[in-house]
Amino acid sequence: MGRYALRIFREDLASWVPIVLVIAATSALVGVCANQFAWTSSKAFGAAAGAAGLSAFEFQAVSVTVYAEVALLALFSLSAVGAATVERCRPTFALWRLMGATPGQAGRAALLLVGIASAVGSLAGSLASVPLSALLVPAFDGMAAESFSGGLGSFTPPPFSASPAAWALSFALSVATCMLGSVAAAVRAARVRPVDSLRGGRAGRRGRGGHPILGWALVACALATPLAGLPAAESAGGQLSQAMANLVALAGLLSLLAMVAFGARGVRAALRVAGVLPAAVRSPVGRLAARAATELASRNASAMVPLAAAVGGAGGILLTTARTLEAVMRRLGFSGSFDMTDTYALIGLAAGFALATAVAVLALSARDEGRHQALLRTLGLTPRGVAAAVAWQSALVALGAALLSLVPIACSSFAALALTWMFWGAPAAYAPLPEALAAGVVVWVVLLAVRWAQVRGAVHSSPAACLRS
Known part of the structure; x- marks a missing residue:
């Protein structure tokens, strides 16, 4: 073989x-x-x-x-x-x-x-x-x-x-x-x-992969992290801010692993929720794209999970942890400035790798996408309709990835809220929802460009020629 x-x-x-x-x-x-x-x-x-x-x-x-x-x-x-x-x-x-x-x-x-x-x-x-x-x-x-x-000194x-x-x-x-x-x-x-x-x-390929029991168990552990880690945070003394930030990051990491454990089942659920959008605007092409994306949940999972991990994991967890650390130190009397350059550099690194992974996964299906769009052309879909279908497919995958990213964002934000409330009676947390929305738009634009490059030849050539290739 x-x-x-x-x-x-x-x-x-x-x-x-x-x-x-x-x-x-x-x-x-x-x-x-x-x-x-x-x-x-x-x-x-x-x-x-x-x-x-x-x-x-x-x-x-x-x-x-x-x-x-x-x-x-x-x-x-x-x-x-x-x-x-x-x-x-x-x-x-x-x-x-x-x-x-x-x-x-x-x-x-x-x-x-x-x-x-x-x-x-x-x-x-x-x-x-x-x-x-x-x-x-x-x-x-x-x-x-x-x-x-003391810097490097004489090193x-x-x-x-x-x-x-x-x-x-x-x-x-x-x-x-x-x-x-x-x-x-x-x-x-x-x-x-x-x-x-x-x-x-x-x-x-209807997306039955995944381990939902393990996923829900990890989510439960993530939500219980603030209570379980409270004694350690109380005994941290002068390191209270660092201990609380570590607990927030741990809750986010557990929920990130839960998102991976859900696998194609979680991807399929996210795509079903995203499919409400074309139904709400009564777009027949959008409904067709939503159904196709849901049926191909196993293949879409290979692109969506890394994207969701970058948005919710690198972006959501790091930003929530950094902002929680800042809020705690402000309450403890620190009045200096915080340099977020290293945080944004790590987020950019994760985003670049996630987009590259998604593009690479989509590139593997280039021939199949061209044939699929050629088949839609033979069934009467116009070139403009094909473009609309590609736009909807990209939007649904991007929206599904953004919805998946809410799992680690929600768990890490909940941990920050719970910890600050238990210590000071006044909850304080930062949920990077605007950043997640902006990341979703960027993902949509990139996926749209990649998918259009895949089907552009099929749109401008004879459907029969594409089906024979």
Whole structure:
């Protein structure tokens, strides 16, 4: 089955390029973080820091937030990419089953396909992390030292050298995360029925994946975080503001994991709620787009979950935590200014990776989208109607992602409200709803541009020619 998987990858190489680039970028980012940790943990760096009266641990401590965000980015992006890779080829696996392939052969081919894409991207990214680390790591440590009470002082760092272990770690982690993210999709591909090849690529893709019981359990844990963490916050003393901010972030992180656990079921529920909009404005094309988006919940989940994680996780949780920390410190008498530059930089990093992941997932379905719009043309839909359908599809996916992002936003805001009320009797919290709305609009514009680029050829050419391609 290996040569067949390689043939699938080679014959539609243009569609796989965005996926490979996302894997490469994520692997490079992981490699930079690994090199930073390896360099600051080396004996030469520790000796240089000790000679200047500094601790090497300080350089690592300021990077913990970056490490955590990169880990979450890698988890969401690479697992989504792995699942989307299998979902893209589900009709092919159904055809193989019709021709006599066993479920085991279909499942192994799916995993081999993910392995090829992840190995190519991870190898390129891990190699690129070596020169990037030499450029970024010393500069980052210099900027991080600005947060030290006495700055760098007389500290002169040793020459930077990339760690072979960091290169191997970034490659192995990227491949492993992609493979783990594709396991559930590969199992579904192995279970695909041969008759699904005759029903088209939409058969059996109604979005039943997910673990709702685990999701609701995580939501319950997130809502109980303020009460469970109250004793620790009360004993924090002078670190009360930091303890409360940590509890808010923990509640948001648990709810973010809950959103992932809901999976395609949560995506389908969000798309159903979003489908109320075209029904309210009585748009037949919008209703058709809403029904199609709901039926393709499994495929849309690969794009929507990373987007919702960026909006609700990176944007919502970080902003809520930072604003809660600011409010608590104001109540404790701090009158200085707060620098949110690093917070916005982390949000921008997450947003960029989420959009890149969504674009890569959509690029895999370029051929299917063109054929779908050509089929609508044969049924009588005008080119203007096709454009309206594309706009509605993009809007519904963006709105669904924004609705999903409300889960971590609501839980982290509730934690902030509960903690401030229990301590001072006056609740105070910041819910970044305007930012989430603005992010939803940006997502819609990007998705609209990508989808229109996919179907533009089908709109301006003969439907018969597109269906034959």
